[in-house]
Amino acid sequence: MYSFKASTGRRRASIAGVALATAALLSGCAVFQGDSGASTDGDGLVFWSMWERGEPQSEVLQGAIDEFEEEEGITVKVQWAGRDVGTRVQTATNTGDVPDLVDDAVEVLLAGAEAGVYQGLASVYEREIPGEDQTVADVIPAEYVEPYINDDGEPIVVPHSVTTTSIWYDGNKLPGVAEAPPATWDEFLALVAEAKAAGQTPFAADGTIPDYNAYWLGQMVLRQMGPGWLNDAAHDETGEAFKDPEFLAAAERLQQLVDAGYFMEGYQGSKLPAQEQAWAAGDADYLMMGSWAPLGKEEVAREGASWRTFPLPLADGGVNSVEANLLGFGIPTDAKNSENAEKFIAFFMEKDRIGGISSEANQLTPRADVEPPADLVDVAAMLESAESAHRYLDGLPSELPDWWTGVFLPADDKLFFGEITAEQFVDQLSQESAEFWKNNG
């Protein structure tokens, strides 16, 4: 028995040695660099999209791809990669086998651009749109892309869709509001107090989604204090920036809504889409949500529902900033056919082609001359009249993800659920931010 063990022991040791050597070889060679991978077609175009096959946007894009192949003679290989396309592109960057064109949420593109994954697109903006006597820059409002530039000052995205966050309601159920939406915080408060007194539930919220909960305070702060305020405060390593009295006042306004019991019963533990559907069915008056709020509500909506929206009303001294969250095209730095990618973007920007995003996918496009979908007429007007535009949640979920999920969201949830007061919220945020930077600075 022992001799058996001894002889296998030596063999085991040699096998373990081979295993370790192989592992070391593999880890040494391939931990940080993959194989350089296959190159793309010399004169084709490889496109990875954030949409999945069958989604309306994929159909609009596929239509444009078919036309592009026919008119330009360029073969397009498209992969409907879905929402994690950004991760796939980042991973592919290690191998050099990247697509030539990507469409994704702008915040993901920007985070990638900061790591060198995506290139600047100034040259795309100078391109003429086929069939139109104007360039891409002429049809995309500059203020939309201003926050999304790289170190060389070039935009890293050409948007094809714009969403925003605002307060949604059924204009058919609340005709008075549809006629004259509240313009100030006081008017808004009076409106919801009246609804509550009449036995209505003013707000629905699916509280198990912390990002959605943060829409409330995010809008209160950014529309009031201006684009970039929250982002700057988050980067303050002392945490003292959060002690600004205006920030406290914004938190107090949220506390006021919570304390008054304006949110639907059980919202703290509501699982998406329970309360969103309850709102669509008419059980609550208002929903703070992105421009996708009306989508997919046909079967649960109150009969005759007509979706309308207004921006969160401002208290004194607000700056009327509106969120402009973009979905659009990016070109990887290592793309082998950037030229073809640029051609496709300019091709897609043609009014009727990008118009499919509005007419088929019911989303707003950045082109002001494309007619908005019926449900988003208010959103188009809101963006048109805004004094400035801010990033989705001021860019924090993508720029400082650890701070956002680890520091901000837990404190915001407590405030939003009525577990702490506005003062306690400010103290917690300030203190935990300082601690965060001590460990991450």
Add this chain to the structure above:
Amino acid sequence: MTDLKHSSASSATSGAGGATSPLDAQRRRLRLPFILPAVIFYTVFFVAPSLASFVISLYRWRGAGDEPEWLGLGNFLRLFNDDIFRGAFVNTLIVLLVVGAIIFALGFFFTAFVAEMRGKHLLRALIFFPSLVNPVVLAIAWGFILDPTRGALNTTLEAIGLGNLKQVWLGPQLIFPMILLTMAWMTVGLFTVILMAGADRIPVSLYEDCDLAGASIGQRFRMVTLPLLWEVAAVAAVLWVITAVKAFEFIYAFAGVGTAPPRSTWTASVYVYMQGFGSQGLPELGRASAMSVVMLIVVGVLVVVLRRLMSRQKVEF
């Protein structure tokens, strides 16, 4: 028994003076070709990635074509000051201990009492059923049952006149306890089946002896079933430790929909995912790998400690 077999085989093959038979020599020559494919497969797909994780944990690396920055043990030191990691680690231990206590208590209960019942096979199948379903599907289903607005639980309580028992089941206070309970419900079947299979091997004659001696069900369990089941229970406990520390998909699907679940529900595995792939920003693969290495060490230590604590003189039957 096994030892006896080994020693007799060994003496038979060794023969007088240690000479080996031609058959034995042939066998030895064949060993390497037989085990080599498995060793290569295991090395390439398990050992190498584990070593790679350790290498990555020594760097700051975003995995997006960027140059890795050497940090040495920086990622590990940072974990000691990271409140979120501490919270996630404590949650992992709570899953391990609380859910573990529930599933083993129920597992032994079913083994002791259900095993005696008629229709035990049907019952065993019913208890086992949740283990067959994808945890993500179960998590989503439980989400809809426990939703406070339209969920089946609150709606039923209201309908049967127990509206005062309604709770915000997925609210900040109850969401983690609900995760623990539903995880226990989902996992108890698998471990019960393992324990019952162990109990099935116990000779019936021992129970007949108990009957003759007039032992109660509890005494039979304590005197016969438990001691003879101990080895199986020890293996099941090790399996549970590994399962609990890796618990991810159920919690992620239970608490989040497309976005990060609330921080209060994070276990170490969820935090690893958030750092590595789950955020909207760039990944921090170095930190995620450091956490994985720490958790691997924790599993290793727990398994060794558990094996020592549960080691008993082997009862042969």
